[in-house]
Amino acid sequence: MKIALDAMGGDFAPDMTIAGAIEAVSEYDLEVILVGDKQQVVGALKDKRYPSGKISVFHASEVVEMHESPSAAIRKKRDSSIRKAVELVKNHEADAAVSAGNSGVAMATSLFLLGKSPNVDRPAIATIMPSLTGFFVLIDAGANVDCKPENLLQFAVMGNAYYKAIFNVPKPRVALLSIGEEDTKGNELTKEAFKYLKSADINFIGNIEGKDIFSGNADVIVCDGFIGNIVLKVSEGLAETVIKMLRREIVNVATGRIGYMMIKPAIKNFKKKTDYSEYGGAPLLGINGTCIISHGRSSSKAIKNAIKVSAEMTKKKVHETIARTLGGFVAQAKYEG
Amino acid sequence: MKIALDAMGGDFAPDMTIAGAIEAVSEYDLEVILVGDKQQVVGALKDKRYPSGKISVFHASEVVEMHESPSAAIRKKRDSSIRKAVELVKNHEADAAVSAGNSGVAMATSLFLLGKSPNVDRPAIATIMPSLTGFFVLIDAGANVDCKPENLLQFAVMGNAYYKAIFNVPKPRVALLSIGEEDTKGNELTKEAFKYLKSADINFIGNIEGKDIFSGNADVIVCDGFIGNIVLKVSEGLAETVIKMLRREIVNVATGRIGYMMIKPAIKNFKKKTDYSEYGGAPLLGINGTCIISHGRSSSKAIKNAIKVSAEMTKKKVHETIARTLGGFVAQAKYEG
Numbered sequence: 001m002k003i004a005l006d007a008m009g010g011d012f013a014p015d016m017t018i019a020g021a022i023e024a025v026s027e028y029d030l031e032v033i034l035v036g037d038k039q040q041v042v043g044a045l046k047d048k049r050y051p052s053g054k055i056s057v058f059h060a061s062e063v064v065e066m067h068e069s070p071s072a073a074i075r076k077k078r079d080s081s082i083r084k085a086v087e088l089v090k091n092h093e094a095d096a097a098v099s100a101g102n103s104g105v106a107m108a109t110s111l112f113l114l115g116k117s118p119n120v121d122r123p124a125i126a127t128i129m130p131s132l133t134g135f136f137v138l139i140d141a142g143a144n145v146d147c148k149p150e151n152l153l154q155f156a157v158m159g160n161a162y163y164k165a166i167f168n169v170p171k172p173r174v175a176l177l178s179i180g181e182e183d184t185k186g187n188e189l190t191k192e193a194f195k196y197l198k199s200a201d202i203n204f205i206g207n208i209e210g211k212d213i214f215s216g217n218a219d220v221i222v223c224d225g226f227i228g229n230i231v232l233k234v235s236e237g238l239a240e241t242v243i244k245m246l247r248r249e250i251v252n253v254a255t256g257r258i259g260y261m262m263i264k265p266a267i268k269n270f271k272k273k274t275d276y277s278e279y280g281g282a283p284l285l286g287i288n289g290t291c292i293i294s295h296g297r298s299s300s301k302a303i304k305n306a307i308k309v310s311a312e313m314t315k316k317k318v319h320e321t322i323a324r325t326l327g328g329f330v331a332q333a334k335y336e337g
Numbered sequence: 338m339k340i341a342l343d344a345m346g347g348d349f350a351p352d353m354t355i356a357g358a359i360e361a362v363s364e365y366d367l368e369v370i371l372v373g374d375k376q377q378v379v380g381a382l383k384d385k386r387y388p389s390g391k392i393s394v395f396h397a398s399e400v401v402e403m404h405e406s407p408s409a410a411i412r413k414k415r416d417s418s419i420r421k422a423v424e425l426v427k428n429h430e431a432d433a434a435v436s437a438g439n440s441g442v443a444m445a446t447s448l449f450l451l452g453k454s455p456n457v458d459r460p461a462i463a464t465i466m467p468s469l470t471g472f473f474v475l476i477d478a479g480a481n482v483d484c485k486p487e488n489l490l491q492f493a494v495m496g497n498a499y500y501k502a503i504f505n506v507p508k509p510r511v512a513l514l515s516i517g518e519e520d521t522k523g524n525e526l527t528k529e530a531f532k533y534l535k536s537a538d539i540n541f542i543g544n545i546e547g548k549d550i551f552s553g554n555a556d557v558i559v560c561d562g563f564i565g566n567i568v569l570k571v572s573e574g575l576a577e578t579v580i581k582m583l584r585r586e587i588v589n590v591a592t593g594r595i596g597y598m599m600i601k602p603a604i605k606n607f608k609k610k611t612d613y614s615e616y617g618g619a620p621l622l623g624i625n626g627t628c629i630i631s632h633g634r635s636s637s638k639a640i641k642n643a644i645k646v647s648a649e650m651t652k653k654k655v656h657e658t659i660a661r662t663l664g665g666f667v668a669q670a671k672y673e674g
Contacts, residue, residue: 131578132581132582142516146524179567210566210567210573210574211573212574213571214574226516226523226524226564227563229516230546234548234550234571237547238572239579241551244469245611246604249604252603253603254602256600258596258599259598260599261596263587263600265590265593266590267586269589273586
C-alpha cells in the first residue's frame with residue numbers, strides 16, 4: 001500500500017507533513033511518497049530516523065497557496081505538489097492521496113483528474129464529528145451548495161459505505177437533517193429526499209433535528225453542502241466561544257484559578273475524547289480514487305491518521321462499494337421505470 | 338399599555354404565567370390581561386399580592402395542547418386562550434400578545450387573525466442568541482422553510498427594526514449567513530439575496546460564516562427558516578452536550594469534584610450572561626400587531642421579560658416601522674422598474 005502525501009500542503013509544511021509521514025510508516029504497514037520540492041523535502045528528511053525503504057520522494061516544483069482559486073490553480077500550476085500527488089493515484093503509482101493544503105484546490109484537482117465514480121452525480125465531503133457516545137459522519141460538509149433530492153440519496157449511500165469501513169459497523173444508522181422528526185417536516189428538498197432514503201437499502205432511521213445530532217442516535221447525518229458547512233462551522237465556533245467565555249468567568253471568581261487547575265485533567269480527557277483529528281481529515285467521496293483533505297492546521301498525528309484512514313478506505317474498497325451500490329439503484333430505476 | 342398573556346400556555350401554566358404577569362406589573366408601567374379559564378386563573382390569583390387594577394382576567398374556555406396542529410387548532414378551538422389573546426390585540430383591547438403555548442399554533446393564529454403587514458410577503462421569527470460580546474438576532478428562526486431572495490431582504494429589514502428597538506442601537510450590523518465572506522460564496526439563494534441586501538438602506542456588513550456568528554461581529558444574522566431552525570437547535574444541542582461530557586469527565590478525575598465546586602460561581606456567571614430568557618421569547622415579525630412566542634419551559638422571569646419586550650416593541654412601533662420601510666422599497670422598485 002502506497003500513499004501519496006502532498007508534503008508542501010498545510011500551515012506547517014513540510015516539517016509537519018514529514019513528521020506525520022514518519023509516524024505513519026513507523027506504525028503501520030504502508031509506504032508514503034512525499035510529493036514536493038525535492039531539495040527541501042530531502043533536506044528536511046536528512047536527520048530523521050524512519051524505516052528504510054518506506055518513504056520515497058517525488059518531485060513537484062510548484063506549491064499552491066492557501067488563497068488561490070481552484071480554477072486558476074488547475075490551469076496554471078500543473079506541477080504543484082497537490083496535483084502531482086493526485087496524478088500518482090491516477091497513474092496507479094499510489095493507492096490514495098492526502099493533502100492538508102488548499103482544500104478547494106485539492107477537491108477540484110482530485111475531481112478533475114480522477115473523475116466522478118460511475119453513477120455518482122455529485123461527489124461530497126464526509127466529515128467526522130464527535131457525539132455524546134462516539135463519532136458521527138456529516139455528509140455533505142461543503143462540496144455542493146445547491147442539491148437535488150437524488151443527490152442526498154447518493155450522499156447517504158456514500159456516507160454509509162464510509163462509516164462502515166472506518167468504524168467497522170455493519171449497519172450504520174443513517175438520518176436526514178431536518179426541522180422535525182416526522183416525514184412531513186422539512187423543506188422541499190428534505191421532504192422529497194426522505195422518500196428516496198426510505199426506499200433505499202440502508203438503515204434509514206428518519207429525520208434528525210439539529211438539537212439531536214450530538215446525541216449519538218445517528219451514525220451518518222445527511223444534508224446539502226451549504227447546511228453541512230454551516231453546521232460544521234457553527235459547531236466549531238460555538239465550542240470555541242463557550243471555552244473563551246468560561247475561561248473569562250473563571251479567572252474572575254476568587255477560587256476560579258485554583259478550581260480550574262483541579263479540573264484541568266478532566267478538560268484534557270474531554271478534549272482527547274472529542275478530538276476528531278483522530279480521523280485526520282475528510283475524504284471527497286464519489287470520485288475514482290481515494291483522496292483525503294486534511295485541515296491546514298493539522299498536527300503530525302492528524303496527518304498520520306489521515307494516511308491511515310486513506311489506507312483503510314483503499315483496503316475496504318470504499319469507492320468501489322459506492323459505485324456498485326449506486327449502480328444497483330440505477331439498474332433498479334431502469335427496470336421499474 | 339395592555340398586554341394579553343395566554344395564561345394557559347406553557348409547560349408550567351397557569352402558575353408560571355401568572356407569576357410572570359405579577360412580576361411584570363410590579364416592575365413595569367403596564368397592565369396584563371390574563372387570558373384563560375376564569376375559574377382556574379382567579380383561583381390561582383387569589384392569594385397573590387400585586388398592584389391592584391394592573392391585572393385583569395379574560396375568560397377562554399379551551400386550551401390548545403402542545404401536540405395539536407395549527408390548522409386543526411384554528412378550525413376547532415375557537416375559544417382557546419391563545420386565540421382569545423390574539424383577538425384582544427385584533428380588537429384593540431390589548432396592545433400585544435404573549436404565549437408560551439404551542440408555538441406553531443400561536444404563530445399561525447396570530448398570522449391568521451392579524452394578517453401580514455403591508456408589503457411583507459413572509460412573516461418571520463426573530464430569535465435572540467448570546468455572543469462573545471452580547472446578543473445577536475437570528476432571523477428567520479423557523480417560520481419559512483423555503484425562501485426567495487426577496488424574503489431574505491424583508492427578514493433583514495424586520496430584524497434591523499427589531500434589534501434597534503430592543504437594544505437601542507441606531508445602526509445594527511446586519512449580516513447574511515453563508516459559507517464564505519466573499520459575495521461570490523453561497524448557494525443560489527444567498528448569492529442573489531446578497532445583491533438585495535447590499536442595495537438596501539441598512540448597515541449591511543456582508544456574509545458571515547457559521548464559525549463567526551458567536552463572535553459578536555454582527556447584530557442581525559439573516560437566513561432562511563430551515564437553516565435558522567437548524568442553527569438554533571444545533572447550538573442548543575451542542576451546548577448541552579459539551580456540559581454533559583465535561584461533567585462526566587470532571588467526576589472521573591481525582592480532584593474534579595472539588596475543582597468543580599470552586600469554579601461553580603464562574604459557571605453561574607457564565608449562565609447568567611448567556612441567559613437569553615432575558616429576552617423572554619421570539620416575536621413573529623411582519624404581522625399587523627405584536628405577538629411574542631415564548632418557550633414552553635419559560636420561567637416566570639422569561640414570561641416577565643417577554644411581556645416587557647412586547648411593550649417595548651409596541652412603544653417603539655416596530656411593526657409600523659417594518660411596514661413603512663418595506664413600503665419605501667416597493668415604491669422605489671416601482672419608480673425604477
